[in-house]
Amino acid sequence: MSRPTPPTLAGWGLLERPGVECRSEDLAALTRGAVLTRGLGRSYGDSSLPPPGTLDVAGSVLADRVLAFNPETGVLRAEAGFSLNSLNRLFLHRGFFSPVTPGTSFVTLGGAVASDVHGKNHHRDGCFGEHVRALKLRVADGQIVECSPTVEPELFRATLGGMGLTGHVLEVEFQLARVPSPWIVYESERVPDVDAYVDALKAAAADWPMTVGWIDCLSRGKNLGRGILIKGRWAEAHEAPPEPPRTGPKLAIPFLFPSWALNPLSIRAFNFLYYWKHWQRRRAGLMTPDAFFYPLDGILHWNRIYGRRGFTQYQCVLPDAAGRGAARRFMDKLTALGGASFLCVIKDCGPEGTGLLSFPLKGISIAVDMALTDRTQGIVDALNAFVIAEGGRIYLSKDAFTRPEDFRRMEPRLDAFLAVRRKWDPERRIRSAQSVRLLGDGT
Amino acid sequence: MKAVVLGGTKGMGRALSRALAADGHDVWLLGRNAEDLARSVEDLKARSPSVKVGAAPCDLESPASFGPALDAADAGLGGFDTVAVTAALFGTQDQLEADAALLQRLLTVDFAHTVLFCEAVRTRLLSRGGGRLVVFSSVAGERGRKPVVLYGAAKAGLTAYCEGLDHRYRAAGLVTVCVKPGFVKTGMTAGLKAPPFAGEPEQVAVDVLRAMKRGAPVVYTPAPWALVMAIIRMLPRFVMRRVGF
Numbered sequence A: 001m002s003r004p005t006p007p008t009l010a011g012w013g014l015l016e017r018p019g020v021e022c023r024s025e026d027l028a029a030l031t032r033g034a035v036l037t038r039g040l041g042r043s044y045g046d047s048s049l050p051p052p053g054t055l056d057v058a059g060s061v062l063a064d065r066v067l068a069f070n071p072e073t074g075v076l077r078a079e080a081g082f083s084l085n086s087l088n089r090l091f092l093h094r095g096f097f098s099p100v101t102p103g104t105s106f107v108t109l110g111g112a113v114a115s116d117v118h119g120k121n122h123h124r125d126g127c128f129g130e131h132v133r134a135l136k137l138r139v140a141d142g143q144i145v146e147c148s149p150t151v152e153p154e155l156f157r158a159t160l161g162g163m164g165l166t167g168h169v170l171e172v173e174f175q176l177a178r179v180p181s182p183w184i185v186y187e188s189e190r191v192p193d194v195d196a197y198v199d200a201l202k203a204a205a206a207d208w209p210m211t212v213g214w215i216d217c218l219s220r221g222k223n224l225g226r227g228i229l230i231k232g233r234w235a236e237a238h239e240a241p242p243e244p245p246r247t248g249p250k251l252a253i254p255f256l257f258p259s260w261a262l263n264p265l266s267i268r269a270f271n272f273l274y275y276w277k278h279w280q281r282r283r284a285g286l287m288t289p290d291a292f293f294y295p296l297d298g299i300l301h302w303n304r305i306y307g308r309r310g311f312t313q314y315q316c317v318l319p320d321a322a323g324r325g326a327a328r329r330f331m332d333k334l335t336a337l338g339g340a341s342f343l344c345v346i347k348d349c350g351p352e353g354t355g356l357l358s359f360p361l362k363g364i365s366i367a368v369d370m371a372l373t374d375r376t377q378g379i380v381d382a383l384n385a386f387v388i389a390e391g392g393r394i395y396l397s398k399d400a401f402t403r404p405e406d407f408r409r410m411e412p413r414l415d416a417f418l419a420v421r422r423k424w425d426p427e428r429r430i431r432s433a434q435s436v437r438l439l440g441d442g443t
Numbered sequence B: 001m002k003a004v005v006l007g008g009t010k011g012m013g014r015a016l017s018r019a020l021a022a023d024g025h026d027v028w029l030l031g032r033n034a035e036d037l038a039r040s041v042e043d044l045k046a047r048s049p050s051v052k053v054g055a056a057p058c059d060l061e062s063p064a065s066f067g068p069a070l071d072a073a074d075a076g077l078g079g080f081d082t083v084a085v086t087a088a089l090f091g092t093q094d095q096l097e098a099d100a101a102l103l104q105r106l107l108t109v110d111f112a113h114t115v116l117f118c119e120a121v122r123t124r125l126l127s128r129g130g131g132r133l134v135v136f137s138s139v140a141g142e143r144g145r146k147p148v149v150l151y152g153a154a155k156a157g158l159t160a161y162c163e164g165l166d167h168r169y170r171a172a173g174l175v176t177v178c179v180k181p182g183f184v185k186t187g188m189t190a191g192l193k194a195p196p197f198a199g200e201p202e203q204v205a206v207d208v209l210r211a212m213k214r215g216a217p218v219v220y221t222p223a224p225w226a227l228v229m230a231i232i233r234m235l236p237r238f239v240m241r242r243v244g245f
């Protein structure tokens, strides 16, 4: 007879660790003594997974109440498990949208704070944390503390982008963005190569509050990094159709794909089709916010196409100081390493924000998805060496492979963060699989 | 509708209250924790600013609280026409077998006191020409099954009560809707391993709201459970004795 397998938990990359998510509407009670809190598990790596030796993680998703909303000011306070999906569904038709949103709406407020998420408007509006007015945290010694840019400001700063390590976020108060209509005006263009792509991305920043793009990282030579740049802004009331955008039915990937389904050939075919689907050089028109912000949310569980072994996303930011060719050098490196990717997304980043470990800095962010193989660790190590040399850093919400010494090399702000953590949690009671791996926390 | 929800602070009751308010109905929450009720009222107000929302204390463990709670709901809503009861206690078979005090509480809350509460509602609604009573029972009350002997017995009693009530009073205007959820991912089932067809509270709320409008006497929700239970109802006794569910 086979022994029962221990329960496991995984992030979006499907990398599994022994773990159990405990859920309750009463997040305050649930987090008492908890080692970590997770939200919707949309971080790819091991940041939402328990440290080795511990099974239970608090799950916030049932704590999803709006606690206050002021329609005059657009300030909203809600429990940490409230999702951006609910936020947009409830408030878009009333003229409000999340001030910053990642590429999926299935994230909680707690997750948005802990990752200090960025969106297509980073060059204009910064990270999510720039719009947060106050946080209620359960800190390691069991106390409940309210912090803000003026009350316990160091705790506040360390919590933005602090991957849940400074305390359990119970409530978030933040400023919604007022939007003139529930529609997006977009313009997209085909760009022949990666240098032209980066130039076009930077040039678009002045006129467009939101930009994003996809590039093909499999084609070589002169086609290297050909891509599609998409620019958007909220439609003014007079430009928008009279009817509200409709949300279509969602498709779901019902089971794990066999691991051979994604191979360099099928990825190449996907990239080819995706590029040439955009056969006009330039397109423009109206789009629903769902199609614009969350193209992948239409397919639930799309991560299952990677099969049982799962995948990782490598996301780094390269500073402007690294020069115009930095993205091409990254692509060359990736091609040389043989890291085939389905999606390679390059985004524009504005200046570094308030969060002590917040990811973006002035430059560009590059993200590539990679199916896990025996070579993944080596590829990540090599890319990290490149990123360190260019003066960049990686995004902890996506990471599962970076080595602690590399993280330290790319993160001069780490000591400031650790000092705050030492003050509020000297015994490092709150920890995760990621903090054990990267910060040397005990198990 | 002007709906009262006992148990609306959590789980399926929370989802149902939100669905009712979003659909334009006034909602009055009943529950045992005042502070928690206040937070849920704020939630409903922020989500659906145009409907009337309020709350009053009511504890299924204390029947003395039922009358004042219904008075408060009547006053707050200007006379309610619909009452949903989602509140209940759960315990696994192992817990209930091991703890007689817990068992007594569960049998009392989930059956006796729930019926007393429904009776208080019945007299009120009938005195003004009828209305809707929506009672959350469970698929656990459908057959005697090994993993839910005790909880299932309480729910079986509740199901029988709902059926009888509906037969007796529908003609007089009181429509009774018996909701039989399958496995739904709420705090109640948080520690348990989810079977196939496990549902979300939001799905349940959509199904229940539709059934309330149609006046359906019985709702299996989420929908696949209707088929699952149709099969389980037909299984001969000797098969039920062997299987583990």
Ligand SMILES: Cc1cc2nc3c(=O)[nH]c(=O)nc-3n(C[C@H](O)[C@H](O)[C@H](O)COP(=O)(O)OP(=O)(O)OC[C@H]3O[C@@H](n4cnc5c(N)ncnc54)[C@H](O)[C@@H]3O)c2cc1C
Residues within 6 Å of the ligand: A011, A012, A036, A037, A038, A039, A040, A041, A042, A043, A044, A047, A048, A060, A080, A081, A101, A102, A103, A104, A106, A107, A108, A109, A110, A111, A112, A114, A115, A116, A117, A118, A119, A163, A164, A165, A167, A168, A169, A170, A296, A397, A398, A432
């Ligand atoms: C398709 C897709 C696209 C994405 N696009 C972007 C993007 O464009 N920009 C971007 O910035 N990110 C992006 N992400 C990443 C995602 O936004 C972050 O990982 C986010 O943190 C996920 O939120 P979550 O609620 O799922 O949190 P989880 O993944 O569950 O947790 C993430 C981290 O937050 C911590 N945490 C969660 N809740 C709490 C709480 N209540 N208290 C304390 N700590 C908590 C966890 O401990 C963990 O460290 C994307 C992810 C996906 C799957």
Ligand SMILES: NC(=O)c1ccc[n+]([C@@H]2O[C@H](COP(=O)([O-])OP(=O)(O)OC[C@H]3O[C@@H](n4cnc5c(N)ncnc54)[C@H](OP(=O)(O)O)[C@@H]3O)[C@@H](O)[C@H]2O)c1
Residues within 6 Å of the ligand: B006, B007, B008, B009, B010, B011, B012, B013, B030, B031, B032, B033, B036, B058, B059, B060, B061, B085, B086, B087, B088, B089, B090, B109, B136, B137, B138, B139, B140, B180, B181, B182, B183, B184, B185, B186, B187, B188, B189
């Ligand atoms: N979840 C399932 O899989 C499932 C399956 C079949 C049937 N059901 C039935 O469906 C109904 C709803 O279940 P759920 O999963 O949504 O439950 P839940 O999440 O546990 O919520 C139960 C609600 O009942 C309230 N409550 C409990 N005891 C109470 C009391 N003595 N007085 C007043 N209120 C009380 C709770 O309020 P507090 O905040 O005060 O605790 C809470 O709001 C229940 O009748 C349950 O038996 C559930």
